[in-house]
Amino acid sequence: MAERRKLCLAAVVQFVTFVVALDLARQCGAASPSSSPDAKAMWDLARALSGLPSSWKSGSDPCDPEWEGVTCSAGRISGINLGSRGVSGTLPVSLSALTSLSSLRLHRNRLSGPVPLLSSLSSLQTLFLDGNAFDSLPDTFFAGLSALQEISLDDLPLAPWSISHNLSAAVGLADFSASNSSLSGTLPDFLGSLLNLRVLRLSYNQLTGSIPSSLAGSGIQQLLLNNQQDRDKLSGSIDVLGAMPQLTMVWLQSNSFTGPIPDLSNVTALESFNVRDNALTGVVPPSLTSCLTLKNATLSNNLLQGPFPQFASKFATLDVGTGNQFCTSAAAPGPCDPRVTALLAVAEGFGYPAVLAKSWKGNEPCGANWLGVTCDAQKSVTVLNFASQHFGGVISPAFANFTSLRQLHLSNNDLTGSIPDSLTQLPQLQVLDVTNNNLSGKMPSFSSSVTLKLEGNPKLGTDSGSSDGSSSGMFGSSPGQFGGSKAGGMIAGIVVAMVVLVGCLAALFLHRRKKKQEEKLGHVPTGTPPNEPELINIGSNRMNANGRGLDPLYTQSGADRASAYVGEAQGMYMSIQNLRKATNNFSEENILGRGGFGVVYKGDHNGTLIAVKRNQCDVMGKKGNEEFKAEIDVLRKVRHRNLVALLGYCDDGQERLLVYEYMSGGTLGEHLFEWQSRNEPPLTWKQRLTIVLDVARGIEYLHSLAQESFIHRDLKPSNILLDKDLRAKVSDFGLVKLAADNQKSMMTRLAGTFGYLAPEYATTGKVSTKIDVYAFGVILMELITGRKVLDESLPPEDCHLVAIFRRGISHEKKTFLNAMVDQVLELDEEDQQSLAEVADLAWHCTGREPYQRPDMSHAVNKLSPLVDQWKPTTNCTDEDDGDNSSMSLTQRLERWQRNNTNSATDSFGFTFK
Numbered sequence: 001m002a003e004r005r006k007l008c009l010a011a012v013v014q015f016v017t018f019v020v021a022l023d024l025a026r027q028c029g030a031a032s033p034s035s036s037p038d039a040k041a042m043w044d045l046a047r048a049l050s051g052l053p054s055s056w057k058s059g060s061d062p063c064d065p066e067w068e069g070v071t072c073s074a075g076r077i078s079g080i081n082l083g084s085r086g087v088s089g090t091l092p093v094s095l096s097a098l099t100s101l102s103s104l105r106l107h108r109n110r111l112s113g114p115v116p117l118l119s120s121l122s123s124l125q126t127l128f129l130d131g132n133a134f135d136s137l138p139d140t141f142f143a144g145l146s147a148l149q150e151i152s153l154d155d156l157p158l159a160p161w162s163i164s165h166n167l168s169a170a171v172g173l174a175d176f177s178a179s180n181s182s183l184s185g186t187l188p189d190f191l192g193s194l195l196n197l198r199v200l201r202l203s204y205n206q207l208t209g210s211i212p213s214s215l216a217g218s219g220i221q222q223l224l225l226n227n228q229q230d231r232d233k234l235s236g237s238i239d240v241l242g243a244m245p246q247l248t249m250v251w252l253q254s255n256s257f258t259g260p261i262p263d264l265s266n267v268t269a270l271e272s273f274n275v276r277d278n279a280l281t282g283v284v285p286p287s288l289t290s291c292l293t294l295k296n297a298t299l300s301n302n303l304l305q306g307p308f309p310q311f312a313s314k315f316a317t318l319d320v321g322t323g324n325q326f327c328t329s330a331a332a333p334g335p336c337d338p339r340v341t342a343l344l345a346v347a348e349g350f351g352y353p354a355v356l357a358k359s360w361k362g363n364e365p366c367g368a369n370w371l372g373v374t375c376d377a378q379k380s381v382t383v384l385n386f387a388s389q390h391f392g393g394v395i396s397p398a399f400a401n402f403t404s405l406r407q408l409h410l411s412n413n414d415l416t417g418s419i420p421d422s423l424t425q426l427p428q429l430q431v432l433d434v435t436n437n438n439l440s441g442k443m444p445s446f447s448s449s450v451t452l453k454l455e456g457n458p459k460l461g462t463d464s465g466s467s468d469g470s471s472s473g474m475f476g477s478s479p480g481q482f483g484g485s486k487a488g489g490m491i492a493g494i495v496v497a498m499v500v501l502v503g504c505l506a507a508l509f510l511h512r513r514k515k516k517q518e519e520k521l522g523h524v525p526t527g528t529p530p531n532e533p534e535l536i537n538i539g540s541n542r543m544n545a546n547g548r549g550l551d552p553l554y555t556q557s558g559a560d561r562a563s564a565y566v567g568e569a570q571g572m573y574m575s576i577q578n579l580r581k582a583t584n585n586f587s588e589e590n591i592l593g594r595g596g597f598g599v600v601y602k603g604d605h606n607g608t609l610i611a612v613k614r615n616q617c618d619v620m621g622k623k624g625n626e627e628f629k630a631e632i633d634v635l636r637k638v639r640h641r642n643l644v645a646l647l648g649y650c651d652d653g654q655e656r657l658l659v660y661e662y663m664s665g666g667t668l669g670e671h672l673f674e675w676q677s678r679n680e681p682p683l684t685w686k687q688r689l690t691i692v693l694d695v696a697r698g699i700e701y702l703h704s705l706a707q708e709s710f711i712h713r714d715l716k717p718s719n720i721l722l723d724k725d726l727r728a729k730v731s732d733f734g735l736v737k738l739a740a741d742n743q744k745s746m747m748t749r750l751a752g753t754f755g756y757l758a759p760e761y762a763t764t765g766k767v768s769t770k771i772d773v774y775a776f777g778v779i780l781m782e783l784i785t786g787r788k789v790l791d792e793s794l795p796p797e798d799c800h801l802v803a804i805f806r807r808g809i810s811h812e813k814k815t816f817l818n819a820m821v822d823q824v825l826e827l828d829e830e831d832q833q834s835l836a837e838v839a840d841l842a843w844h845c846t847g848r849e850p851y852q853r854p855d856m857s858h859a860v861n862k863l864s865p866l867v868d869q870w871k872p873t874t875n876c877t878d879e880d881d882g883d884n885s886s887m888s889l890t891q892r893l894e895r896w897q898r899n900n901t902n903s904a905t906d907s908f909g910f911t912f913k
């Protein structure tokens with residue numbers, strides 16, 4: 001068998017090689033070294049730099065033989081590596097002509113002058129310029145460099161620069177390093193949308209502002225922002241760290257960060273946590289001290305409070321004690337005095353203000369001068385006065401612990417939330433003054449001996465903001481900073497989507513009804529809720545895209561549509577917990593299929609059936625990770641009823657998960673080649689035709705109708721999924737490439753499946769939309785013959801379906817089709833005719849030259865009349881509306897639709913009579 005397989009592949013390779021031999025010869029002739037733009041740019045570079053390897057000679061072909069440190073691919077320069085060679089000089093502007101360059105490594109040299117604009121290097125993935133003497137970077141340096149994955153700009157004496165929004169196009173960016181390079185300005189929000197970003201190293205710069213909250217949910221592992229040199233430094237809260245689960249290394253030392261260390265219990269692999277020399281306050285959270293992966297922590301020179309932290313992990317480096325405000329010491333650890341503990345709970349409600357942290361030293365609140373605290377002779381707290389301190393946050397229920405408290409002054413702050421019920425239990429309380437805050441909620445019933453001062457809280461007592469202080473006090477001054485969890489957003493999205501969907505359906509129905517009655521009176525208002533214009537637009541476009549509104553042949557389930565909106569309404573991220581739940585913890589029983597890429601599970605997400613593709617990135621490696629990201633990027637941009645919809649994704653630790661709509665009918669491959677073992681009837685010819693038309697429409701959309709032109713690159717029966725009505729959707733967009741509009745073909749890394757690869761792609765890597773057309777032609781052949789494109793059980797000369805089919809059709813078409821057609825098909829005369837036409841189409845689609853193959857729209861035009869042959873109606877009597885009480889809803893709908901069309905035709909006809 002293995003021998004057969006080898007022979008079979010050899011036969012295919014022979015065929016393919018023969019087909020493109022001429023083409024190759026032509027290309028190679030054209031690429032003469034002296035005229036190539038790359039050679040000129042390389043000679044410029046060789047002249048501009050000194051200290052180069054001896055093979056760098058202006059005038060010689062840089063690729064043949066390759067100059068030292070240069071890599072070429074298909075006659076173009078793809079890599080330059082001159083790292084640490086003592087090279088000096090200034091980079092010439094013509095460097096930007098090397099448009100195939102994917103790796104430029106010039107690090108640790110003596111290069112000087114400005115870095116030239118490289119915006120035409122759209123394939124550049126790796127850029128190492130660190131450790132040189134460059135003096136400036138153009139403002140729009142990152143424009144056009146959208147393929148960048150690794151950037152290193154450390155240790156450069158650049159003129160001050162800032163991170164331009166142009167970098168946001170580099171969606172694959174994984175490693176961004178620019179320490180000690182005069183970077184100024186703030187950290188942009190878009191960093192949170194770079195899904196692949198793992199390393200952000202920007203230490204020793206002049207950055208200011210705060211860590212953007214958009215980094216919540218980001219996959220960043222190394223966050224190094226230490227030692228900003230500007231007077232202002234980086235500042236604000238570090239709460240967002242708690243929502244960055246992948247962090248292993250956090251270096252924030254020597255900045256001006258404030259507020260508490262957040263709960264880090266979701267950061268499960270933290271190794272290094274360096275925050276010394278900031279102004280952090282609050283109690284060190286147990287999630288940090290109990291973290292067992294921790295190897296390194298420095299907390300000194302902050303205003304940290306509470307008990308001296310006792311770390312569980314026996315790590316190497318530890319710098320905790322000096323310059324903090326702990327109540328106990330390393331020598332005598334243990335809990336704080338109960339009054340201190342209660343005061344810290346009060347401070348937590350306010351978000352641990354620095355003014356309290358600075359003032360509250362030691363473990364005796366009544367001894368020294370603690371801000372706001374007054375005690376009696378028995379050292380019980382009697383008055384707490386936090387008036388006019390600009391405190392935000394909430395009133396902590398822990399005030400109730402001061403059983404001797406007589407006066408509580410909280411006036412003239414920015415406190416929110418409600419007055420906790422627990423305050424009514426204070427037996428000695430005489431005065432509660434909360435004037436001029438922003439409190440809300442129900443007013444607890446205090447005893448009549450308490451003087452209440454409540455003015456200046458317009459929402460107090462309205463019972464609307466029912467949030468209790470105890471529940472929202474967790475994050476102090478910044479509760480809900482991240483605008484609610486992503487899961488929350490998702491659920492909200494689903495609810496909104498459902499409402500919108502129902503609204504749309506109702507609107508459509510009304511629209512139809514009304515149209516029928518009022519004939520061409522223009523649009524019917526759809527009752528768009530004023531605050532949801534975006535969603536409504538998307539919804540109605542979707543309906544219109546179906547052309548005829550509700551197509552009775554193709555009814556998507558409500559869940560399908562609802563989930564499609566979920567994506568539009570952002571919340572695409574799903575938590576690993578939810579996916580575990582949906583798939584019964586990835587149970588064996590839920591497995592739908594396996595492949596080189598990973599495993600696909602069936603799942604139930606709150607009643608919606610989903611398919612979850614699970615990859616583990618250690619198995620997938622970098623390439624797999626790229627495909628994961630590519631698929632998300634593409635499926636976010638394309639939506640079509642013949643393309644499988646992405647409902648969400650999740651990357652958590654090693655897990656990479658993609659969530660799709662569930663397709664209950666399995667793959668086209670199973671229906672074509674495994675129907676016997678699966679105990680199913682074979683597909684009829686009509687079903688096959690409908691399926692290929694669906695596929696053709698999906699691919700036509702990808703090629704020419706979506707916002708951008710995409711190439712699927714891996715079209716094959718196992719990537720075509722069927723629903724319960726055997727309607728098809730194309731799936732697996734991991735290899736999709738953007739086809740540049742101006743440039744119809746380009747070189748690329750070979751990817752795809754043998755048998756379906758177009759000849760020019762298999763041998764030269766040239767990719768255009770025509771490679772999908774080729775694969776589509778192969779699928780047509782498989783549908784006609786019921787044979788796999790490569791059949792290893794046959795002798796080598798017969799194993800390649802494309803070769804046999806093309807030969808057969810060209811020689812004696814009729815005899816050949818009779819012999820080759822799938823024996824399980826029962827064909828009437830009409831079928832035989834359409835089969836012959838599809839065979840012709842297959843022949844054209846698999847033409848040896850790309851230009852010989854039609855566009856996908858041609859295939860759609862050819863196939864659609866075969867599927868849905870229009871015949872003029874012979875029966876002119878319009879059915880009457882009265883006698884239909886026995887009809888089902890679907891029948892009525894169908895008939896109503898038919899009537900609608902007919903009446904339009906009739907009136908049209910009438911005007912011509």
Ligand SMILES: *[C@@H]1O[C@H](CO)[C@@H](O)[C@H](O)[C@H]1NC(C)=O
Pocket residue numbers: 140143144164165166
């Ligand atoms: C780069 O950014 C500049 C200014 O921010 C903008 O004008 C320009 O259009 C951007 N270019 C690209 C290619 O994104």
Ligand SMILES: *[C@@H]1O[C@H](CO)[C@@H](O)[C@H](O)[C@H]1NC(C)=O
Pocket residue numbers: 155156157180204
């Ligand atoms: C910063 O870079 C300069 C060269 O530009 C180098 O001399 C200096 O040592 C670097 N500073 C740090 C802290 O690495």
Ligand SMILES: *[C@@H]1O[C@H](CO)[C@@H](O)[C@H](O)[C@H]1NC(C)=O
Pocket residue numbers: 242243263264265266485575577
């Ligand atoms: C940790 O993650 C879970 C699930 O995403 C979330 O519900 C919880 O609030 C997170 N905890 C913190 C402290 O962020």
Ligand SMILES: *[C@@H]1O[C@H](CO)[C@@H](O)[C@H](O)[C@H]1NC(C)=O
Pocket residue numbers: 272274295296316317
């Ligand atoms: C701990 O951090 C210091 C710098 O703060 C570093 O030099 C050291 O290598 C780190 N140790 C470990 C085990 O990560």
Ligand SMILES: *[C@@H]1O[C@H](CO)[C@@H](O)[C@H](O)[C@H]1NC(C)=O
Pocket residue numbers: 338341342345397398399400401422
């Ligand atoms: C009073 O303090 C104790 C421990 O200090 C704490 O467990 C309790 O929750 C506090 N009471 C209130 C009402 O917060």
Ligand SMILES: *[C@@H]1O[C@H](CO)[C@@H](O)[C@H](O)[C@H]1NC(C)=O
Pocket residue numbers: 414416438
């Ligand atoms: C009070 O809180 C609301 C939000 O709940 C906010 O919009 C308003 O600006 C706040 N008012 C003051 C005076 O802080």
